[in-house]
Amino acid sequence: MEKIFQKLSLLSASLVFIILIGIFTTLFISAKPAIDEFGFGFITDARWNTEVPLNQSNEKEKQTDTLKEDTTQNSVSDSDDDLLAEDEDLMGDDEDLDDEVATKTVYGGLVPIVGTILSTVIAMVFAVPIAMGIAIFLAEMAPKKISIPVGIAIELLAAIPSIIFGMWGLFYFAPIISETFGGYQVSLLTAGLVLGIMILPFMAAITRDSMKTTPDILKESAYALGATKFEVIKDVIFPYSKVGIIGSIILSLGRALGETMAVAFLIGAVYNLPEKITDPTISIPVAMAVNFGEAAGLGESALFYLGLILFVLSFGIISFAKFYFLKRNKG
Amino acid sequence: MPVMNIKNFSFTYAGVDKPSIRNINLPILKNKITALIGPSGCGKSTLLRSLNRIHDLYPGNKYEGVIELLDFETNKYENILEIKKENEFIKLRQKVGMIFQKPTPFPMSIFDNVAYGLKIAGIKNKTEVENRVEEALKGAALWNEVSDRLNKPAGGLSGGQQQRLCIARAVAVKPEVLLFDEPTSALDPISTGAIEELIVELRKDVSIAIVTHNMQQASRISDFTAFMYMGDLIEYDKTEVIFLNPKEKQTEDYITGRFG
Numbered sequence: 364m365e366k367i368f369q370k371l372s373l374l375s376a377s378l379v380f381i382i383l384i385g386i387f388t389t390l391f392i393s394a395k396p397a398i399d400e401f402g403f404g405f406i407t408d409a410r411w412n413t414e415v416p417l418n419q420s421n422e423k424e425k426q427t428d429t430l431k432e433d434t435t436q437n438s439v440s441d442s443d444d445d446l447l448a449e450d451e452d453l454m455g456d457d458e459d460l461d462d463e464v465a466t467k468t469v470y471g472g473l474v475p476i477v478g479t480i481l482s483t484v485i486a487m488v489f490a491v492p493i494a495m496g497i498a499i500f501l502a503e504m505a506p507k508k509i510s511i512p513v514g515i516a517i518e519l520l521a522a523i524p525s526i527i528f529g530m531w532g533l534f535y536f537a538p539i540i541s542e543t544f545g546g547y548q549v550s551l552l553t554a555g556l557v558l559g560i561m562i563l564p565f566m567a568a569i570t571r572d573s574m575k576t577t578p579d580i581l582k583e584s585a586y587a588l589g590a591t592k593f594e595v596i597k598d599v600i601f602p603y604s605k606v607g608i609i610g611s612i613i614l615s616l617g618r619a620l621g622e623t624m625a626v627a628f629l630i631g632a633v634y635n636l637p638e639k640i641t642d643p644t645i646s647i648p649v650a651m652a653v654n655f656g657e658a659a660g661l662g663e664s665a666l667f668y669l670g671l672i673l674f675v676l677s678f679g680i681i682s683f684a685k686f687y688f689l690k691r692n693k694g
Numbered sequence: 695m696p697v698m699n700i701k702n703f704s705f706t707y708a709g710v711d712k713p714s715i716r717n718i719n720l721p722i723l724k725n726k727i728t729a730l731i732g733p734s735g736c737g738k739s740t741l742l743r744s745l746n747r748i749h750d751l752y753p754g755n756k757y758e759g760v761i762e763l764l765d766f767e768t769n770k771y772e773n774i775l776e777i778k779k780e781n782e783f784i785k786l787r788q789k790v791g792m793i794f795q796k797p798t799p800f801p802m803s804i805f806d807n808v809a810y811g812l813k814i815a816g817i818k819n820k821t822e823v824e825n826r827v828e829e830a831l832k833g834a835a836l837w838n839e840v841s842d843r844l845n846k847p848a849g850g851l852s853g854g855q856q857q858r859l860c861i862a863r864a865v866a867v868k869p870e871v872l873l874f875d876e877p878t879s880a881l882d883p884i885s886t887g888a889i890e891e892l893i894v895e896l897r898k899d900v901s902i903a904i905v906t907h908n909m910q911q912a913s914r915i916s917d918f919t920a921f922m923y924m925g926d927l928i929e930y931d932k933t934e935v936i937f938l939n940p941k942e943k944q945t946e947d948y949i950t951g952r953f954g
Contacts (some may be wrong), residue, residue, distance in 0.1 A: 506753065580794050583748055584860065587792035588811040588867065589784040598810065602801040 390674060394667035396660075397470065405668060408471025411634040411650075412662060417465040470665035472672060474634045478551065478644040479673065482626060483619045485555025485640065490563045491612060497563075498570035498608075499596055514571065520564035529628030532557035537629060546641025547631065554630035554646070558622055562615035569614070573607020574600050609688045613681050620677045623648035647673040696721035697871055697901040698745060698790075699762040699771065705737075705744055708754025714740050715925045718759075722871060727893065727902045729916035729933065731909060733948065736922040738905045742873050745903065746790040747774060747783065763789065766870060788815060791864035791900075792873045796880045797856030799848035804840050807848045807859055811867035826866050833899075834862035835892055854885025861892060865900070872896065874904040878911065890915050909949065913937045921945045 391398075401408065497517065501510045536557060537548035544552060577600045585595045601608070631643020632653050645653075647669050658666055700720040704713040715737035722728050722745075730738040740749075749755045762771035763786070774786055788811070800807050808827045817823055827844075831837040836858045840851070848859055857877060864872055874893065878886040893902060894915050906912050912919055912933065919936040921929045921944070929936060929945045940946045947953055 578798075580796060581798045581800070583751065584792065584794055584798040585800065585810075586751055587746060587748055587787055588814065588863065589788040590810075590814050591780060591784065594814050598802070599800055605801075 387671075387674065390667055390671045394664055394671045397664035397668040400661060401470065401665070401668070405470070405472045405665075406476060406672065407473055408469065409473040409634075409636050410469050410471045411474060411665075413469050414466040415469050417467050468661060470662065470668075472647075472665070472669050474636055475645050475647040475650040475669055476672060476676075477636060478630060479620060479646040479648070479676070481551055481637065481640070481644075482555040482558055482630060482646055483616065485552060486558035486562060486619045487612070487616060489556055489559030490566055490615065493559075494563050494566035494570055494611075494615075495608075497567040498574055501567070501571045502574040503592065503596060503600065514568070517564045517568050521568060525561060525622060525625040526628075528557055528561045529625035532560075532625060533628045541641070544641050546639060547643050549629055549631040550641045550643050551630065551637050552640045554626045555640070557625055557629055558619050561622065561625060562619050565618065566611045566615040569611030570604075570608050573604040573611070576607065577603045606688070609684065613684045616684075617677050617681055620673065620680070621648055623652050627652055695724045695764075697724045697764045698722035698903075699760075700741070700745075701760040701762070703741075703744070703757070703759035703761060705740055705749070705758075706756040707740075708752065708756075713756075713758070713925065715922075718927045720920055720927060720930055722901055722903050723918060724764075724901050725897055725899075726917040727897055727904060727915055728918045728920065729912035730903065730905045730920050730922060731907075731912050731948075732922035732928075733953070734907075735924075737925040738920075738922045739875055741922070742875055742903060742905045743792075745774075745871070745873055746787050746792055747777065748787075748792060750783065764870070788867050789869055790871045790873060791867065791869035792875065793857070793860055793864055793877045795876045797853055797860055799851070799856050799859055802848065803845045804848045804851070804859060805844040808863050808866050811863055815867060827862075830862040830866035831859075833865050833896070834858045835888065835895075836862055852885070854881050854888060857881060857885065857889055858892060861889070861896075865896065869900055871901045871903065874902065874906075876905055876907060879907065886911075909937075921948060923948070 397405065501514055501517075505513065532553060533549070537553045540550070540553045540556065541548040546552070581599055581603065582595055585599045590598070626646050627649045630646055630649055632645050632649055633643050634650075635642065635644050637644045650669055651666050654662070655666060698721065700718050700722075703718040704716050706713040718741060720728075720741075730742060732738050743749050744757065744761065749757075757775045759775070761774050763774050764771055774790075777783055777786055800810060802810070805827055806813075808830050809823050812823050812826060817826075828837065828841075831840065836855060839855060840859075843850075848856065851859060857880075861872075861877075877893075878889050881889065890911065893904065896902065897917075904912075904916065916933045918930065919933045920927055921936060921940075921942075923944055929940060929942045931941075936945060937949055940949060
């Protein structure tokens with residue numbers, strides 16, 4: 364009995380690793396054609412689904428191609444381009460190099476990668492301080508009569524599906540943003556802020572819970588030394604619950620990085636490197652959601668490549684944060 | 695000379711009709727150790743926690759009567775139950791320090807733990823802080839054990855060392871009174887012995903009130919003993935009198951182990 368139980372729990376534990384490695388492998392295999400074609404240059408290339416003459420070298424193309432061409436081509440008609448791209452992929456592969464109209468389609472991941480990172484950064488910059496404020500208020504300041512209903516409301520807010528945030532953001536929040544900050548209604552800023560609002564309750568709820576694990580006796584001994592409430596929060600509660608707070612930030616970060624629906628509504632979904640934060644752009648999950656239906660061949664593979672990058676990105680950030688902070692906490 | 699005077703003091707917890715301790719009259723004498731003994735629930739911790747008003751962290755509690763604290767500068771008594779402002783609370787708690795049932799090192803280094811009270815009291819001079827930390831750690835008989843690892847986290851110390859660290863932390867701000875709330879209840883006999891020695895040692899600098907479950911401890915270290923039962927102060931006298939020749943029947947029953 365004991366042995367069966369041990370084996371079963373070992374199996375469930377190793378299942379996580381198998382799934383993780385499995386996902387990585389399939390992503391990698393599907394992305395292989397694009398990786399072979401574009402290499403690491405994919406990450407720094409701002410062109411997506413752009414036709415370029417074959418005889419030019421890659422380095423020069425990057426410089427000569429301006430962003431404007433890029434965006435106009437794409438925003439005009441994404442689907443047509445994709446269909447064309449499919450044809451051309453096949454043709455380009457089969458046809459001779461010295462054909463007159465020989466072109467190839469170039470896919471670069473810079474725009475979605477930048478869009479993902481920037482929208483997440485905006486979301487975190489917005490959400491972290493407010494979430495900390497909410498958590499401090501609920502855990503340390505509010506009387507029970509207030510903290511319990513507000514706590515429940517926050518947990519309910521965390522349960523709202525992301526598409527509702529997307530719709531609310533698009534129809535209500537986006538006009539306010541564009542009036543206040545100028546620029547487009549759908550933009551990096553709008554997407555980032557709504558993303559921030561989305562992860563806020565989650566972060567606040569977990570932070571509050573971990574702050575509440577601080578033993579009363581520890582807080583009391585700080586007060587007994589003559590500490591103020593602010594000093595107790597800063598010097599005792601925060602350091603004590605640091606691991607939980609960082610955990611909540613990391614989990615929210617992961618959610619923000621991978622969030623698709625709400626961002627798809629709000630970011631504008633154009634392959635355009637943003638110059639200001641009020642410019643529309645695109646993020647990796649949105650690029651995948653919007654383009655997968657029509658993608659084929661190299662285009663599809665390039666989307667898988669983007670997926671792989673997102674996977675590595677979130678995996679990297681989360682493991683960095685985890686190891687860095689856990690190590691510091693022990694040390 | 696009493697450093698604190700408790701007069702007709704009653705305390706009622708939030709949401710409770712009856713007071714948990716009633717009509718207490720008790721002095722805390724200067725540079726003496728006063729032990730509060732009694733069975734669980736008799737109100738001795740409640741009384742002790744009133745002396746620095748740590749109860750006020752939780753809203754709704756009610757104080758009645760007077761608790762006077764001697765101000766060493768003006769030599770006058772102030773009623774600490776009249777305190778309302780936060781900065782007055784801070785002053786009170788700097789004068790009346792507290793040690794708890796369990797060691798409560800803060801999540802920071804050994805040095806920062808002891809320096810914390812000084813830091814929040816606004817002492818910025820680095821040499822002064824260093825000197826007072828060293829002095830406090832020596833006073834708490836911990837200096838020899840930790841002087842080579844002051845920057846290590848305090849959580850790495852043993853339970854007994856952690857409790858001495860907490861005492862050093864309380865001593866560093868130079869309080870007038872130190873309140874010990876069952877300071878050895880989580881410690882082994884050897885650490886308990888070290889803490890007891892330390893408390894006796896500290897008597898020359900501060901006045902001490904200690905709550906203890908352990909009657910031997912009270913008889914070993916205290917100069918005066920107060921016996922409490924069901925929220926009342928039954929008897930207060932010199933420790934020898936309480937333990938050898940108590941006036942009240944209840945005290946005698948408790949001391950001889952007939953109940954409690």
